[in-house]
Amino acid sequence: MEWFSSPGYWLGRLIFQRGLAALYLVAFVGAALQFRALIGERGMLPVPRYLALMPWRQAPTLFRAYYSDRFFASVAWGGAAVSAALVAGLADRVPLWAAMALWVVPWVLYLSIVNVGQTWYAFGWESLLLEVGFLAVFLGNERVAPPVLVLVLLRWVLFRIEFGAGMIKMRGDECWRKLTCLYYHHETQPMPGPLSWFFHRLPRPLHRVEAGANHVTQLVVPVFLFTPQPIATGAACLMILTQLWLVLSGNFSWLNWLTIVLAVTAVDFSLLREPPHLAAAPLWYECVVIAVTALVVALSYRPARNLLSRRQSMNRSYDSLHLVNAYGAFGSVGRIRHEIVIEGTADPVPREESSWLVYEFRGKPGDPGRWPRQFAPYHLRLDWLMWFAALSPMYAESWFGGLIERLLTGDRDTLRLLRRSPFPADAPPTYVRARLYRYRFTTWRELRATGACWERTYVREFLRPTRLAASRIQNW
Structure with missing residues (x-):
């Protein structure tokens, strides 16, 4: 089917896959280095005790079959090894089915970790990594052109990240409506970075410009992700610039970097470089992608309704596999x-x-x-x-x-x-x-x-x- 593939996005897919694999690598290394004190057998919130209390359906994980600190370390370092192989481009050196299997591995392993991580893993970017990682399984490799349906689903994730964050701000703290939240945010954010002091000391009129630009980027620009090119590319580039601003001003784990690599998938690099010739997708692959798209559309009902709700939830998962989630950030900003x-x-x-x-x-x-x-x-x-x-x-x-x-x-x-x-x-x-x-x-x-x-x-x-x-x- 000619409509199924979009060769012009092959370079965006390449950058996205390498970037996602690098973030998987960071996540697995962090899990391996920190888990013993946090959720290990003798940790503050031990995994065995948690699994004894939690029903299987609410926390599907490999650790249901067996848990030990050594096994957890093997899972984390194994995930890091597979992620490093994906960064190096292994998925592009194997058949399509094998590439998909490779991308399933870090998703399953990290899902197993998140579902036993308890409060230590109760952050929106954990669900975001899993949701995006699930869609990456079906994005293909260099043997086929990127499927349009998966590219649209990735834009849907990006839309929910930005628009959800914008709506939670407008519905939450009045300082966002008054454009004064940035008077405090750089100082009171969870973990300031080396430049946060300088951001905080910017003149207050610039802080108001920051807040206003944030509203435009999160409430207006995301709509243009679903418009024809080159408008969608322009919208994605604006989001990337905004996320780089956030990278410079604070420490938000991989949230900003994952949003950046997501935005890259909406950039049409064919305007700069002619795409190579790519083979037509096999029929079985098209059927799998269509089925997955139907599943994601069905699961999107509650996250979409949440965007329009006056009681909007921030960073919520609606299923234990974290397939389609609600996102948001800083609905309230501390003054002290x-x-x-x-x-x-x-x-x-x-x-x-x-x-x-x-x-x-x-x-x-x-x-x-x-x-x-x-x-x-x-x-x-x-x-x-x-x-x-x-x-x-x-x-x-x-x-x-x-x-x-x-x-x-x-x-x-x-x-x-x-x-x-x-x-x-x-x-x-x-x-x-x-x-x-x-x-x-x-x-x-x-x-x-x-x-x-x-x-x-x-x-x-x-x-x-x-x-x-x-x-x-x-x-x-």
């Missing part, structure tokens, strides 16, 4: 930044004048003089959850006590998640406490005088001095 600072002491009796030493995290603000680092697309899961815990203790009910317990026991896997522990694993502290501080970016004058990008003020006690009792830590 709070951070939890965890300290320990070796003194037998904790006093205010005791020698309290600070645990330093890799990404979240701690030492006011330490400039934020760039970590995205790598995802520091503990650092992100610490940001949520500072918003409200209810976000930490399930895991914070486990974190404190592991610091008190000198758990090596937990200490590896930190930038610096003031206590060696074989000599843990006697007591640990947590304190809440208000953080704000310094002014230009303060920066020149002190060299510090943050200024902080003590707010209150978050966790009183706690020791490892025989009964362990139950209600922190």
Whole structure:
């Protein structure tokens, strides 16, 4: 069928597939390096305990058959190996059916991880990676032209990402309607980057321009993804530029990069380079793509209705396979930044004048003089959850006590998640406490005088001095 294929998008497909495989690689490496302390057999939220409570249909995963930390590591590193092979172009060196099978592997493996990841994996970009990864299975390789139906489905994902984020903003915090949210966002976002201080210090009229441009890019531009070329290419390029702006201004894991590679699939590179001759798609492949398209269209009902709902959900999955999801970001923007600072002491009796030493995290603000680092697309899961815990203790009910317990026991896997522990694993502290501080970016004058990008003020006690009792830590 001539209408089935679109050779002009072969280069966009190539860039998309390599980029998606690279993000899969980052996700698997992050899972392999962080899982033991978070969800391992002795982690804060152990996988075996979770699977014992969760019905199979709500959490399909390979770990239903068997779980051990060694097996989890094998799954994560195996996924990383397959992803690296896809980055290197292995899928273009094998028959079409084998290429599709190769793309199924990282999707199944990462689905198995996400479905046991609990709160550590409850982020919109996890579902986004799985949804896009599922569609990538049916995009073909260099032996066939890209199928039009899958390209349209990828644009549908991109539309929901952008339009969903735009609508949640307009329905949420009034500062988006007043164009004032960017007065605060760069300072209060979950994990600022090395340029966030400078973005925050832009003149306020420019912040209003930022907010207005955001509304245009998320509420108007996505509609043009479904128009003829070169208009759709122009819309995709505007989205790419907006996402690069977000990459520079903060650390949002692979959300921005995955949105960028998605937008590339809407760019018609035939305007710049003549596409090569590609064989016609086999009949079995056309039938599979049509069936998958029908499935996605049917599953899109609830996400589409969610876009139009006054009670719009943000970052929600409607099925346990994460095939079609709802997305959104920053429906509300904090005006004040709070951070939890965890300290320990070796003194037998904790006093205010005791020698309290600070645990330093890799990404979240701690030492006011330490400039934020760039970590995205790598995802520091503990650092992100610490940001949520500072918003409200209810976000930490399930895991914070486990974190404190592991610091008190000198758990090596937990200490590896930190930038610096003031206590060696074989000599843990006697007591640990947590304190809440208000953080704000310094002014230009303060920066020149002190060299510090943050200024902080003590707010209150978050966790009183706690020791490892025989009964362990139950209600922190």
